[in-house]
Amino acid sequence: xxSDQLPIIQIVILLVASPxxxxxxxxxxxxxxxxxxxxxxxxxxxxLTFNIIQEGPISYHLGGWRPPFGIEYSLDSLNIYIILLxxxxxxxxxxxxxxxxxxxxxxxxxxxxxxIFLLALLGLIGIAATGDLFNVYVFLEISSLATYVLIGLGRxxxxxxxxxxYLIQGTIGATFILIxxxxxYSMTGTLNMSDLSTRLQPIIDTRPVIAGISIITVGILIKxxxxxxxxxxxxxxxxxxxxxxxxxxxxxxxxGAYLLLRFIYSIIGPSLTFDSIPLLEILLSLASLAILVxxxxxxxxxxxxxxxxxxxxxxxxxxxxxISIPTVTGLTGGIVHIANHGITKGAMFMTIGCxxxxxxxxxxxxxxxxxxxxxxxxxxxxxxxxxxxGVPGTAGFIGKWYIVQAALDYGLWPxxxxxxxxxxxxxxxxxxxxxxxxxxxxxxxxxxxxxxSFYQIIPVxxxxxxxxxxGIHTDLTLGISIEASNTLVGGQ
Amino acid sequence: MDILEQLNYWAAISLAMVxxxxxxxxxxxxxxxxxxxxxxxxxxxLFITIGKLSGGTAPIISKDFxxxxxxxxxxxxxxxxxxxxxxxxVGLALSVAIKRTYGTGEDDELEDLDRNEGxx
Numbered sequence: 162x163x164s165d166q167l168p169i170i171q172i173v174i175l176l177v178a179s180p181x182x183x184x185x186x187x188x189x190x191x192x193x194x195x196x197x198x199x200x201x202x203x204x205x206x207x208x209l210t211f212n213i214i215q216e217g218p219i220s221y222h223l224g225g226w227r228p229p230f231g232i233e234y235s236l237d238s239l240n241i242y243i244i245l246l247x248x249x250x251x252x253x254x255x256x257x258x259x260x261x262x263x264x265x266x267x268x269x270x271x272x273x274x275x276x277i278f279l280l281a282l283l284g285l286i287g288i289a290a291t292g293d294l295f296n297v298y299v300f301l302e303i304s305s306l307a308t309y310v311l312i313g314l315g316r317x318x319x320x321x322x323x324x325x326x327y328l329i330q331g332t333i334g335a336t337f338i339l340i341x342x343x344x345x346y347s348m349t350g351t352l353n354m355s356d357l358s359t360r361l362q363p364i365i366d367t368r369p370v371i372a373g374i375s376i377i378t379v380g381i382l383i384k385x386x387x388x389x390x391x392x393x394x395x396x397x398x399x400x401x402x403x404x405x406x407x408x409x410x411x412x413x414x415x416x417g418a419y420l421l422l423r424f425i426y427s428i429i430g431p432s433l434t435f436d437s438i439p440l441l442e443i444l445l446s447l448a449s450l451a452i453l454v455x456x457x458x459x460x461x462x463x464x465x466x467x468x469x470x471x472x473x474x475x476x477x478x479x480x481x482x483x484i485s486i487p488t489v490t491g492l493t494g495g496i497v498h499i500a501n502h503g504i505t506k507g508a509m510f511m512t513i514g515c516x517x518x519x520x521x522x523x524x525x526x527x528x529x530x531x532x533x534x535x536x537x538x539x540x541x542x543x544x545x546x547x548x549x550x551g552v553p554g555t556a557g558f559i560g561k562w563y564i565v566q567a568a569l570d571y572g573l574w575p576x577x578x579x580x581x582x583x584x585x586x587x588x589x590x591x592x593x594x595x596x597x598x599x600x601x602x603x604x605x606x607x608x609x610x611x612x613x614s615f616y617q618i619i620p621v622x623x624x625x626x627x628x629x630x631x632g633i634h635t636d637l638t639l640g641i642s643i644e645a646s647n648t649l650v651g652g653q
Numbered sequence: 654m655d656i657l658e659q660l661n662y663w664a665a666i667s668l669a670m671v672x673x674x675x676x677x678x679x680x681x682x683x684x685x686x687x688x689x690x691x692x693x694x695x696x697x698x699l700f701i702t703i704g705k706l707s708g709g710t711a712p713i714i715s716k717d718f719x720x721x722x723x724x725x726x727x728x729x730x731x732x733x734x735x736x737x738x739x740x741x742x743v744g745l746a747l748s749v750a751i752k753r754t755y756g757t758g759e760d761d762e763l764e765d766l767d768r769n770e771g772x773x
Contacts, residue, residue, distance in 0.1 A: 298736075306739055306740060318754040325682065325748065329685055333689070333692070343696065
């Protein structure tokens, strides 16, 4: 049956479409291929999601080889949720990219852009789908290499520097993960995640295992850009083409968060080593620092994209706080916030892409009085900003609410205070954007405003409406998140 | 004797440290990439050492041999070598592009050039 093969088909489609984009050598054709294949994958993933909600997890054996000998793709409520988020965002960003990259990428390179975009997308889906630790590394490198190139495609020369920096740091991170995999493999002789977690239990306190766990965690944290390993992120988000910033901000670091969840709770979780290494305490303190430091640095930025990049660092802090509270509420908060923040940040970066397209500016001081010229785009930025702060009725509120609740239940009231403080700081940095586009008086600096096409307006508003929708109707996101966290911490 | 028995591990660790130190201490883009390459190579050595069993033969089913070396780490490393070559290629391509647009390959000078334009 073909429907049994769907877990691999979702990746193979993109793998085939990517070289097709290069063969056609035409930006418009490549765009059509990329969009169609991504939409097909969205259909497949929705079908799989429906199946998994109805019938429980799917385990797909690559080439018919039984795990733990063969490679297994295991899809449960957690990874299908992440994959759905990735593909949903990608299938909205692709139509949006049609008009916007005209100004950002040279005509004769557009088909290459789509080809590489599909590779990055398939790498991210692969990381989430696979149940094999070495496969994670391979997919991680596929998506990372594609991401370096995508960042380097930016119009300004700083984008090359940002891509180079990310290449060095990202490769160190991925190599750390590889070393850790080597340590765990040498102790257990298996790479399959569920097999690994059973075999680790009796030997979890040995030194190579602890070293392996620590090294992998550091590697994942570099990919996740948790403070203080975030140094690659601001430059990459600021100088990449806006389509790429939106995609990266929405999904790339979220896959890192997924990897952390999977690693801590599915692989080493059952044996709960939290006594022998203070893993969760370390994560919690770094995440709390990330919330505050990211938000404070964001306040002092003059470029709207750089400001949002630092806001992302702060929001990654929230994710990790949620992940490192090992209760159902805490994990639910973290997992819900993965999607909700992804949608919000994606929407905001896409809006900024529209602004950059229309007026050619992203410096705050040059955007004075934008609200009068572009009322709808400014409103989109306003709604996204409210969600970043975590105003009730927007998506950003749900995750923070659960995280604060979990922190209080777990007796971590300083963390709850830090989360609230982070929201206050968010009011300041979002306020800074709104002040300059809505309230500042003075001469309007930018010149002609170019009209946006429907290719740009509809995707942006789809995501903005999703931001509000997931803030009010939480059944879908919360339902899957609660189920996922139940499977991870097993009803503690 | 202890060190000699674990010579490969020590070699892997030294290579990794040399590589990481080169990445951190050198300012030139190409030199950083050389460091990165060394660092990755050290991991290959680590994996290959894991797969070796002293006295083990190739994994052939035969009555004459009892022990054999695990071939899986070697296969994994083949993939990792391909990945590292791809990384190096992208890194070198980026260095060439940076040298072309900035006119220099030194990290500090790149910083200065951008700071003079007021864009960090």
